[in-house]
Structure formats: C-alpha cells, structure tokens
Amino acid sequence: MVLATVSEPSAKEEVPAVAGVACHGLVKDFGSGENRLRALHGIDIDVRCGEMTLLVGPSGCGKTTLISIIAGLLTPTAGSVTLFGTPQSALRGDRLVDFRAQNVGFVFQQYNLLPSLSAVENVSIPLLVVGWRRPAALQRAAAVLREVGLGERLHSSPTKLSGGQQQRVAIARALVHEPRLLVCDEPTAALDAQSGQTVMGLLKQVAVKSDRTVIVVTHDSRVFQFGDRVLEMADGRIVQDSVTPRGSQELVRSENSAS
Amino acid sequence: MIWVAWRMLTGDTAKYLGAVFGVAFGVLLITQQASVFVGIISRTANPLSDVREASIWVCDEYLQNADEIEPMSDNAVYRVRGVEGIEWAVRLYKGMARARKPNGLFRQVILLGIDDQSLVGAPRKILMGDLASLRRPSAVFIDKSGYESLWPGEPLTIGREIEMNDRRAVIVGICETSAPFQSFPVIIACYSQATGFVARERNQLSFVVGAPVPGVSPAEACRRITAQTGLMAMTYREFVWLTIKYYMENTGIPVNFGITIVLGFVVGTAIAGQTFYLFTLENLRHFGALKAMGVNNRRITGMVLLQSLVIGLIGYSLGIGMAVAFFEGTKQSLPQLRGINIPWQIAVGSGLVMIVIMSLTSLLSLRKVLTLEPAVVFRG
Ligand SMILES: Nc1ncnc2c1ncn2[C@@H]1O[C@H](COP(=O)(O)OP(=O)(O)O)[C@@H](O)[C@H]1O
Numbered sequence: 001m002v003l004a005t006v007s008e009p010s011a012k013e014e015v016p017a018v019a020g021v022a023c024h025g026l027v028k029d030f031g032s033g034e035n036r037l038r039a040l041h042g043i044d045i046d047v048r049c050g051e052m053t054l055l056v057g058p059s060g061c062g063k064t065t066l067i068s069i070i071a072g073l074l075t076p077t078a079g080s081v082t083l084f085g086t087p088q089s090a091l092r093g094d095r096l097v098d099f100r101a102q103n104v105g106f107v108f109q110q111y112n113l114l115p116s117l118s119a120v121e122n123v124s125i126p127l128l129v130v131g132w133r134r135p136a137a138l139q140r141a142a143a144v145l146r147e148v149g150l151g152e153r154l155h156s157s158p159t160k161l162s163g164g165q166q167q168r169v170a171i172a173r174a175l176v177h178e179p180r181l182l183v184c185d186e187p188t189a190a191l192d193a194q195s196g197q198t199v200m201g202l203l204k205q206v207a208v209k210s211d212r213t214v215i216v217v218t219h220d221s222r223v224f225q226f227g228d229r230v231l232e233m234a235d236g237r238i239v240q241d242s243v244t245p246r247g248s249q250e251l252v253r254s255e256n257s258a259s
Numbered sequence: 260m261i262w263v264a265w266r267m268l269t270g271d272t273a274k275y276l277g278a279v280f281g282v283a284f285g286v287l288l289i290t291q292q293a294s295v296f297v298g299i300i301s302r303t304a305n306p307l308s309d310v311r312e313a314s315i316w317v318c319d320e321y322l323q324n325a326d327e328i329e330p331m332s333d334n335a336v337y338r339v340r341g342v343e344g345i346e347w348a349v350r351l352y353k354g355m356a357r358a359r360k361p362n363g364l365f366r367q368v369i370l371l372g373i374d375d376q377s378l379v380g381a382p383r384k385i386l387m388g389d390l391a392s393l394r395r396p397s398a399v400f401i402d403k404s405g406y407e408s409l410w411p412g413e414p415l416t417i418g419r420e421i422e423m424n425d426r427r428a429v430i431v432g433i434c435e436t437s438a439p440f441q442s443f444p445v446i447i448a449c450y451s452q453a454t455g456f457v458a459r460e461r462n463q464l465s466f467v468v469g470a471p472v473p474g475v476s477p478a479e480a481c482r483r484i485t486a487q488t489g490l491m492a493m494t495y496r497e498f499v500w501l502t503i504k505y506y507m508e509n510t511g512i513p514v515n516f517g518i519t520i521v522l523g524f525v526v527g528t529a530i531a532g533q534t535f536y537l538f539t540l541e542n543l544r545h546f547g548a549l550k551a552m553g554v555n556n557r558r559i560t561g562m563v564l565l566q567s568l569v570i571g572l573i574g575y576s577l578g579i580g581m582a583v584a585f586f587e588g589t590k591q592s593l594p595q596l597r598g599i600n601i602p603w604q605i606a607v608g609s610g611l612v613m614i615v616i617m618s619l620t621s622l623l624s625l626r627k628v629l630t631l632e633p634a635v636v637f638r639g
Pocket residue numbers: 030031037039057058059060061062063064065066
C-alpha cells in the first residue's frame with residue numbers, strides 16, 4: 001500500500017513522541033483600533049506525529065484561524081508555532097512558501113480542485129510545485145488516486161465527480177508529496193454521511209500509518225469517533241482537550257483486519 | 260506550473276474564448292477605425308496620386324490642395340521645360356464637369372486631361388477598351404465605380420455616350436482609379452479634349468508634371484523651377500502631403516475620426532482589459548489554493564503573464580484577421596471603402612496598444628493575485 005510505504009517502513013511500529021506541531025501563546029487579532037477583533041486568545045497546544053487531532057467548536061470560535069496560522073498561511077499577532085522542530089518565525093517569504101510546499105498538505109471544505117484539469121492532473125500539482133517532472137508526477141499521482149479508490153476515474157474532470165469523490169481527489173492531492181502535516185478544514189461538511197465516513201477513514205489511515213500529523217477541523221459530530229484526540233474550542237480558546245477511548249493503533253488494526 | 264497556467268486558461272473554454280474575443284474586438288475596433296481614417300485622409304489627393312510617373316508637380320504658387328485649383332497660363336509647360344535638369348514635362352488638367360446621360364440624368368464628375376502625345380497619367384488598370392483609342396475625337400475613359408453609379412446594375416460596355424458642357428463624349432474604355440475623396444465618377448480624356456468639356460476660361464492648365472534627368476533629384480529640380488519660373492513646384496510626396504495636411508487642418512475629418520479612434524481605443528481597452536481581468540478574478544480562488552500549496556509569487560506572476568500573453572497574442576491575431584476580413588468582405592458591397600487596407604504601421608500600432616493594455620491589466624490582475632491572502636482558501 002503506497003500510503004503506508006512512502007516514509008521509511010521501519011519507523012512505522014512505535015509512534016515516536018516527537019512533537020509535530022507546537023503552538024505557544026497564539027494570539028490573533030483582525031482589524032485594528034475600534035474594529036479590532038481578537039479571534040484567538042492565547043492558544044497552547046502540542047500535536048504529536050501519527051495522531052489524528054480533531055478541532056471542534058461552534059462556528060466563529062477561531063478554528064479556521066488557528067489552522068491557517070499553523071499551516072503558515074496567516075501570521076499570528078503574538079505567540080509562536082514550531083513545525084517539526086522548525087520555528088515558523090525563522091522562515092520568511094519564499095522560504096516559508098517552500099516549507100509549506102514540502103511539509104503541508106491541505107484539504108478544503110470546497111475541494112478547490114482546478115475544474116479544467118483532470119483528477120490525476122490535479123493530484124500531480126504539489127509534486128510539480130516541489131520540482132518533479134510532469135510524467136513522473138502524473139505516474140505517482142495515479143498511484144495515489146488508486147490508493148483512495150479512484151483508479152477508475154483518473155482522467156475524469158472534477159466537475160464529473162461526486163462530492164465524496166472530489167474530496168478523495170483532494171485528499172490524494174494533499175498527500176501525494178508526502179507532507180508531514182495535513183490540515184483539513186471541514187472536509188466532510190459538504191458530504192453525505194456515507195462519503196463523510198469514507199473520507200475520515202482515509203484521513204485516519206493516513207495519519208497513523210505514515211506517521212503524519214493530521215489536524216481536522218470539523219463540527220460534524222458523526223465523525224468525532226475518528227479522532228485520537230479532540231480539541232474543543234470556544235471563543236478563541238481551547239476549552240477541552242480529550243483523548244478518545246480507542247487508541248489510534250487499535251483503530252487502524254481493526255480496520256485493516258476488517259478489510 | 261506554466262503547464263497548469265496553460266490548462267487553467269484553455270480548460271475553461273467559455274472564459275478563454277471570452278477573453279480572447281474581448282482582445283480581438285478591441286484590436287478590430289482600433290485597427291479598423293485607424294485604417295479607415297488613414298484610408299480616407301490619404302484619398303484626398305486621388306485620383307491625381309495615380310500619376311506616379313511624375314516626380315515633379317508644378318502649379319500656381321498659391322495652391323493649397325488638389326481640389327481647389329487656380330489654372331496657370333498654357334505656356335507654363337514651356338517655361339518648366341526650359342529649366343535645366345528637367346527631362347520631360349507635360350500638361351495635366353484636373354477639374355469638375357457635369358456628365359449628362361442621354362435620358363437627362365446627370366452627375367458631377369472629376370475630369371482629368373492627360374497629355375495627348377505621351378498620355379502621361381493614363382490609367383494603369385484598364386478593364387475594358389484600349390488606351391490608344393483615347394486619342395480619337397470625343398473619346399473618354401471612365402472609372403468602374405463611376406460607370407456603376409451612372410448605369411447601376413448594368414454590365415460594363417464601351418461605346419456609351421454622355422454629354423459634358425453640351426459636347427458629346429464616347430466612353431471608349433473603363434478603368435480602375437484610386438478612390439477619390441468625394442465619391443464622384445472619374446473621367447479621363449486627352450488634354451485637348453478635356454478643356455473642351457468644361458466652360459472656357461482664359462487659363463486652363465492645372466498642373467505641369469514631369470521628371471528630372473538622372474542625377475538631379477526631384478527636390479533639386481523643384482528648387483530650380485521655383486527659382487526660375489516663380490511657380491510652385493513640389494515632389495510627388497510633397498504634393499500628396501500638401502493636400503492631406505490641408506484636409507487635416509481645415510476640415511472636421513481628423514476631429515471626427517480622432518474621436519472615433521479614441522473611442523475605439525477606450526472601448527477596445529475596456530473590453531480587452533476587462534475580460535482578462537475578470538478571467539483572473541474568476542480564478543482567484545484557484546490562485547489562492549495554489550499559493551496555499553506553496554506556489555511562490557514569482558511562479559504565480561509567470562502564470563498570470565503567460566495567460567495574458569497567450570490571450571493577447573491569439574486575440575491580436577484574431578482581431579487583425581477580422582479587420583482584414585472586414586475590408587476584404589466589404590470590397591464588393593461597400594465601394595466607398597474600396598482601396599482601404601491596413602497599413603503595417605497600424606497593425607504594429609494596434610499590437611503595441613494591445614501590449615500596453617495587456618501589461619496594464621496583467622499588473623492589475625497580478626496585484627490582486629499577489630496580495631491575496633492564501634488563508635482565503637479556507638473561507639467559503
Ligand atoms: N480575515 C478576517 N478579517 C476579520 N475577521 C476575521 C477574519 N477571519 C476571521 N475573522 C473573524 O475571526 C473569528 C474566527 O473566525 P474563524 O476562524 O473563521 O472561525 P471558525 O472557523 O471557527 O468558524 C470570527 O469572528 C471571524 O469573523
């Protein structure tokens with residue numbers, strides 16, 4: 001299985017307790033003066049590798065803002081983010097962009113696939129960004145699409161795919177370059193229950209089997225069961241941090257034996 | 260990434276064609292209007308400008324344009340011939356006459372009288388008839404579109420008669436001439452005949468045209484003629500430009516066309532710029548996603564520039580193509596526009612205009628894309 005073998009196979013068995021993402025005292029203000037709005041009020045979290053972390057909470061509580069900062073798309077007003085040992089503040093301009101290209105994968109609620117490219121072409125983009133040649137990128141993209149069960153739809157236009165299929169293409173695109181961090185904002189919000197389960201199952205597999213850090217923003221309670229850890233936010237703060245009863249290894253093992 | 264830019268562009272056929280046709284129509288507008296203007300204004304010396312064998316034009320010293328002519332005395336031709344360095348010089352008559360058909364219908368016509376012996380100024384494109392027959396008494400040539408306006412819908416035939424100044428003239432030939440500014444028929448006769456087709460005046464000689472001997476430049480010959488005879492002498496080019504300048508300075512044509520060209524420019528810019536800008540705006544979400552995925556600003560700039568280059572090039576080619584098709588297509592149906600084509604300077608000029616427009620809109624689009632917060636990709 002390609003997803004499982006992309007990083008060194010030997011590192012698979014025990015999950016190292018290396019901090020994947022560490023946030024410290026994150027504050028984010030939008031606007032200034034009268035209109036200033038504090039979206040994050042000092043967030044401290046550590047997210048370990050090989051874990052699927054769910055970020056939940058009511059709309060407007062700051063979830064998107066938090067993951068945007070973690071992914072390096074927004075600069076915090078105060079506080080720091082360290083990704084796999086690299087402080088984000090040490091990266092500026094193009095170096096931050098390149099870091100993102102190599103280490104972060106994105107899954108959006110609205111998929112954000114380029115409608116004029118086929119599924120496999122969409123998936124190949126992150127590889128092109130990090131300098132792969134097109135034929136090799138397309139080949140690898142096709143392999144990853146097969147992994148997510150879309151081997152039959154490689155050359156379909158995203159507009160011809162169902163929502164669940166589009167989100168699987170988006171996941172393949174987020175993974176194709178083997179980023180260490182996967183950031184997903186409401187990936188199941190636009191999907192029916194069945195597709196939502198499939199998508200979360202895929203993300204879960206990815207997280208555990210390949211030692212990635214996966215952060216999923218969701219307020220879809222149907223998928224809470226997939227999290228190894230659930231961070232609950234309210235009003236710009238983390239109000240609850242809970243580890244779900246079923247350990248991550250266990251879940252994947254039971255899924256594997258079922259399939 | 261260049262490949263992704265290309266696919267973004269061509270994959271969405273509707274938007275792509277929209278932007279390409281926007282540019283194409285802009286180019287068409289500018290090219291077409293500017294060409295018509297240049298075509299019309301350069302007609303002002305027609306059909307005299309057909310007399311290309313003459314590099315020297317001599318006329319009354321106060322002449323301002325090719326349409327208002329103060330005749331010189333007939334002996335002017337001998338005085339010009341007497342100037343050193345002149346190889347040959349002949350008479351040329353130009354005036355207006357009234358041509359009446361046997362049924363009484365008449366039209367104002369432009370009358371050219373060319374030297375009886377040398378036939379300098381004879382039409383070059385003869386569609387029917389024989390030039391030598393012009394020397395026969397009462398013989399005239401008429402231009403094709405003049406013939407068609409006198410006998411609309413009838414086939415070209417020679418032998419028809421008209422009457423000018425109560426004198427019979429027989430059409431012995433049909434020719435093409437450069438379209439005159441006023442769309443009057445052009446009648447060509449020998450000098451000795453032509454002066455009989457108009458009311459008698461004391462002086463009748465409109466122009467003396469000629470050429471210098473080899474080794475003497477037309478400009479030098481003109482200086483000598485003016486010095487020796489006191490007449491105005493100009494090179495062919497100066498003569499054509501004298502008339503063009505007169506029309507530019509003394510008629511509403513440049514203002515009217517100027518306004519149309521400026522409007523064409525503004526509308527063309529608006530259409531071309533707007534469609535490309537919209538194209539970028541509609542793709543903003545995708546550019547945001549690409550930026551989030553780690554495409555840096557340099558590459559984003561390359562993508563936008565490639566897209567504008569492709570749209571600009573294809574749109575420009577299409578626009579010039581449509582302008583050519585317009586002039587080709589109207590050749591038959593709009594005789595007023597005959598002979599107007601696209602000077603290469605205008606083709607290049609509208610190309611430059613498009614480069615400016617596309618650069619400006621690319622800059623605007625780029626500003627939009629480059630300042631885009633990649634975090635917007637998470638927002639609906
Ligand atoms: N770019 C922005 N400018 C101003 N306010 C913003 C911006 N982005 C988010 N906010 C505000 O910050 C708060 C948190 O938003 P967000 O992180 O999107 O919440 P969530 O994802 O939990 O729904 C909201 O009150 C929102 O209005």
